[in-house]
Amino acid sequence: MQATIALLPGDGIGPEVVAEGVEVLKAVAERYGHSFSFSEGLIGGCAIDAHGTALPEATVEICQAADAVLLGAVGGPKWDDPKAKVRPEQGLLGIRKTLGLYANLRPVAVTPALASRSPLRPDLVEGVDMLVVRELTGGIYFGEKTSFYIRPDEEQAVDTCVYTTSEIERVVRRACELARGRRGKVTSVDKANVLETSRLWRRVASRVVAEEFPDIQLEHILVDACAMHLLRRPADFDVIVTENMFGDILTDEASMLAGSLGLLPSASLGKGKAGLYEPIHGSAPDIAGKGVANPLATILSVALLLRYSLGLNAEAEAVEKAVYATIDAGILTGDLAPAGQARSTKEVGAAVLERLG
Numbered sequence: 059m060q061a062t063i064a065l066l067p068g069d070g071i072g073p074e075v076v077a078e079g080v081e082v083l084k085a086v087a088e089r090y091g092h093s094f095s096f097s098e099g100l101i102g103g104c105a106i107d108a109h110g111t112a113l114p115e116a117t118v119e120i121c122q123a124a125d126a127v128l129l130g131a132v133g134g135p136k137w138d139d140p141k142a143k144v145r146p147e148q149g150l151l152g153i154r155k156t157l158g159l160y161a162n163l164r165p166v167a168v169t170p171a172l173a174s175r176s177p178l179r180p181d182l183v184e185g186v187d188m189l190v191v192r193e194l195t196g197g198i199y200f201g202e203k204t205s206f207y208i209r210p211d212e213e214q215a216v217d218t219c220v221y222t223t224s225e226i227e228r229v230v231r232r233a234c235e236l237a238r239g240r241r242g243k244v245t246s247v248d249k250a251n252v253l254e255t256s257r258l259w260r261r262v263a264s265r266v267v268a269e270e271f272p273d274i275q276l277e278h279i280l281v282d283a284c285a286m287h288l289l290r291r292p293a294d295f296d297v298i299v300t301e302n303m304f305g306d307i308l309t310d311e312a313s314m315l316a317g318s319l320g321l322l323p324s325a326s327l328g329k330g331k332a333g334l335y336e337p338i339h340g341s342a343p344d345i346a347g348k349g350v351a352n353p354l355a356t357i358l359s360v361a362l363l364l365r366y367s368l369g370l371n372a373e374a375e376a377v378e379k380a381v382y383a384t385i386d387a388g389i390l391t392g393d394l395a396p397a398g399q400a401r402s403t404k405e406v407g408a409a410v411l412e413r414l415g
């Protein structure tokens with residue numbers, strides 16, 4: 059097949075891990091007879107430096123013209139001034155919103171080789187296979203924000219959390235559809251004991267499942283309890299569906315089940331087939347430029363890109379198998395390797411390519 063893939067490497071370790079993802083895409087194209095063409099755009103801090111905005115119009119156009127987008131990460135200390143008018147993160151939020159990518163899929167799987175490296179007990183994390191579906195274009199991230207002085211010595215800041223019925227319906231539906239291809243269980247996470255948006259979320263989730271997905275087993279959990287259950291009984295979860303900010307926080311926590319933030323991929327999907335694929339981690343300024351970042355979250359994001367946007371299921375599985383074979387072989391970057399045995403970003407990327415069937 060022919061496909062155009064937009065590359066947005068971004069900042070920090072973004073370009074380092076995206077480079078490995080591109081190698082995998084090129085290898086897949088060659089080995090399976092596809093033709094992928096690449097277009098590249100600026101996003102985040104590098105775009106601010108070049109154009110004064112985190113999301114230049116040219117980047118939006120490149121993404122809109124592509125079948126899928128592969129993104130690295132944005133942000134870093136250089137652009138972190140809290141008073142700055144433009145911030146790298148605006149680019150990321152902007153492209154998600156502009157492309158209408160309301161469902162962010164974040165799978166977490168723990169293989170035996172990973173279980174032995176998790177900071178949690180292996181018997182607790184072995185067999186974990188969950189999919190977090192994070193609402194991505196609503197909630198407190200996108201509500202009205204203000205900041206002003208209510209007195210000369212007292213400043214006030216306001217972030218508004220907004221959800222509508224249809225925003226909740228579509229992401230719950232997406233979670234239920236995905237659960238049908240898995241173990242048929244959906245856990246909806248909210249804070250309905252405190253937040254009005256969460257009470258709406260819970261009502262809508264219950265109705266959608268009752269009316270449209272009677273075969274799905276639905277449970278509701280409060281977000282604070284969910285944070286605890288993720289560590290106490292992680293293997294019980296199948297699909298988790300939750301609002302934007304809760305999903306952001308819970309997935310960084312869930313990454314520790316597998317042992318590293320550097321392992322978790324994501325797919326952001328909207329109405330059509332086009333999607334945006336990115337590791338869930340950030341630009342990791344503490345290790346940027348050293349060639350030591352874990353590229354596996356990005357390579358697993360490439361697998362999701364092949365599956366969800368290009369419909370290349372066999373190729374997606376081959377990439378995932380190659381990643382897990384690399385992990386099983388103990389070829390790991392410093393976030394997972396025992397002391398003294400860490401391999402570089404490029405070495406891990408090359409090991410995946412070698413194992414690609």
Ligand SMILES: NC(=O)c1ccc[n+]([C@@H]2O[C@H](COP(=O)([O-])OP(=O)(O)OC[C@H]3O[C@@H](n4cnc5c(N)ncnc54)[C@H](O)[C@@H]3O)[C@@H](O)[C@H]2O)c1
Pocket residue numbers: 071075130131132133134135147150319320321336337338339340341342343344345350351352353355391393
């Ligand atoms: N999707 C994104 O672009 C995204 C996501 C999260 C954070 N950020 C931004 O990144 C910047 C840094 O944020 P942070 O430090 O809180 O989070 P981070 O995810 O960048 O890093 C957290 C920790 O995890 C480690 N880490 C992350 N990815 C890794 C990888 N692939 N391999 C090995 N170790 C890895 C880092 O070294 C760091 O110690 C901020 O500007 C933030 O806004 C961007």
Ligand SMILES: CC(C)[C@H](C(=O)O)[C@@H](O)C(=O)O
Pocket residue numbers: 133147150151306338340
């Ligand atoms: C950088 C930031 C805006 C982003 C988010 O909160 O969505 C990140 O943490 C993520 O998980 O993709």
Ligand SMILES: [Mg+2]
Pocket residue numbers: 306307310338
């Ligand atoms: Mg995050």
